[in-house]
Amino acid sequence: MKFGDYRVEIIPDCEFRLDGGAMFGVVPRNLWSKVAPPDDQNRIRMNMNCLFIETGKERILIDTGIGDKWSDKHRAMYAIDRQRSLDESLQQIADIGCDDITIVINTHLHFDHAGGNTKLDESGKAVAAFPNARYFISQAEYEHAEGPTDRDRASYFTDNWRPLKESGQLELKEAEYEVVPGLRMETYAGHNRSMQCPRLEHDGRTLFGFADLIPTRAHVPFAWVMGYDLYPVETVEAKKKLLPQAAGEEWTCLFYHDPEQALGRIVEDGGKFRSLTLGERV
Numbered sequence: 701m702k703f704g705d706y707r708v709e710i711i712p713d714c715e716f717r718l719d720g721g722a723m724f725g726v727v728p729r730n731l732w733s734k735v736a737p738p739d740d741q742n743r744i745r746m747n748m749n750c751l752f753i754e755t756g757k758e759r760i761l762i763d764t765g766i767g768d769k770w771s772d773k774h775r776a777m778y779a780i781d782r783q784r785s786l787d788e789s790l791q792q793i794a795d796i797g798c799d800d801i802t803i804v805i806n807t808h809l810h811f812d813h814a815g816g817n818t819k820l821d822e823s824g825k826a827v828a829a830f831p832n833a834r835y836f837i838s839q840a841e842y843e844h845a846e847g848p849t850d851r852d853r854a855s856y857f858t859d860n861w862r863p864l865k866e867s868g869q870l871e872l873k874e875a876e877y878e879v880v881p882g883l884r885m886e887t888y889a890g891h892n893r894s895m896q897c898p899r900l901e902h903d904g905r906t907l908f909g910f911a912d913l914i915p916t917r918a919h920v921p922f923a924w925v926m927g928y929d930l931y932p933v934e935t936v937e938a939k940k941k942l943l944p945q946a947a948g949e950e951w952t953c954l955f956y957h958d959p960e961q962a963l964g965r966i967v968e969d970g971g972k973f974r975s976l977t978l979g980e981r982v
Contacts, residue, residue, distance in 0.1 A: 704903030706882070707754040709794045710954070710962045713765025713786050713816065717743035717779035723915070725927040735918040743779060746916070748812055749962035750786070751898060751909055751954060752794050755880050759796060760803045761830070762898050762909065763956065767815030769826065769859060786816050786829075801830045805885065806837045807911040808895040809845040810855040813956075817860045826859040828869055835864045836879065838887065839872040840894035852892065852930060888913055888942075890935030891928070898954075906951045913938055915957035917964055917975040943973045952978065 701708045720742050724732040736744040751762040765786055766778075774780075787798045806814045817835065818826040828835075845856045864870040875887040875894075882902040887894060891912040900907040912928075913935060914920055922939050925932045946953055946966040953964050953975065964975040 703753075703900060703905055703907060704882075705756065706900070706902055707752075707794075708900070708907065709752040709754075711750040711752050711761070711786065711789050711793055712962070713748040713750060713789070714780060714782040714784075715745055715747050715959060716766060716781065716812070717741075717745060720744040722927040724919075725925050725929070725932065727924050732918065732924075736916070739779075745959040746957040747959045747962070749954060749956050749958065750816075752790070753880075753883065753900065754794070758802045758880055759800055760805065760879065760883070761790075761801050761833075762805045763807055763813045763911075764804060764816030764829070766812050767818070767829075767860070769815065769818070769820055769857075798830050799832055801833045803879065804830050804833045804835045805879065805898070806835070806841070806861075807885075807897065807909070807956075808841050808892065809837060809861055810852075810912070811857050811860065813911070814860040815857070818863050826863045828864055828867055833869065835861075835870045836873050836885075837861070837870065838875060838885070838894055838896055840875060840887070841892075841896070842870075842872050844892060844894050849930070852928075855928075888938045890931050890938050891926070892930050906949060907954065908942070908946060908951045909954040909956065910942075911956055913942075914953075914955060916955050917958050917961060919955075920966065920973055920975050922973075944968070947973060 720738040738744050748765040753760040791797050819829040821827050848856050878884050884899045885896040887896050897911050898909040922936050925935045929935050943966055947968045961977055964977055966973055967976055
């Protein structure tokens with residue numbers, strides 16, 4: 701996909717599963733199960749749709765998926781279904797490898813967004829999976845990851861960022877900053893206080909990545925908020941701000957965890973908002 705003279709690709713990492721009740725919070729099971737059928741352990745299918753942007757000078761990857769540093773026990777717990785490595789997906793879809801990435805950006809440091817930051821070397825030590833890249837994360841998210849709450853501590857694994865700090869590849873950023881002309885990272889509280897969303901504005905078009913603010917297309921309705929969110933009321937406030945703008949300006953929207961359709965657009969229908977595929981008509 702072209703955004704002016706930028707190239708944009710979606711690089712799916714792999715499917716995994718999380719508890720459907722946790723993913724939909726206060727929404728009753730008999731509602732969410734119609735759009736996200738659970739398995740016999742009440743888990744729903746999800747993916748990790750990483751965003752690749754090539755500017756001519758930079759090759760940027762936003763979020764890195766779940767990574768490969770998992771025990772058999774945890775692979776089974778999360779039903780991680782890896783068909784190919786992230787490097788293989790980059791090569792097949794974008795015709796580049798991990799060595800070619802120059803900037804890696806994490807929206808936040810939860811394991812399903814930053815797990816692919818590092819890999820294990822032959823000795824079992826975690827090292828940068830993108831050896832020639834600068835890694836960007838907000839200062840606030842880095843500080844939260846180093847001192848998480850008891851409620852979200854299980855989502856943060858230090859092997860996903862401390863080796864990058866030690867190697868000098870990690871760069872801490874402001875709450876809002878420009879990566880390259882037209883690409884900004886913006887902080888929206890809700891999932892936590894410091895999660896960022898990418899906004900690409902180029903050639904009169906906007907691509908917006910909702911990260912875990914709206915993880916799948918099923919989460920577009922205002923009240924459909926994850927139980928994982930530390931600040932669900934602020935999630936709703938952010939959605940009420942962003943969704944009318946997305947619909948009115950016809951943004952291309954990225955749903956990071958959607959297992960079927962990573963990209964879509966938002967439409968308003970009778971005062972409510974829903975997602976359509978890019979080519980679908982109202």
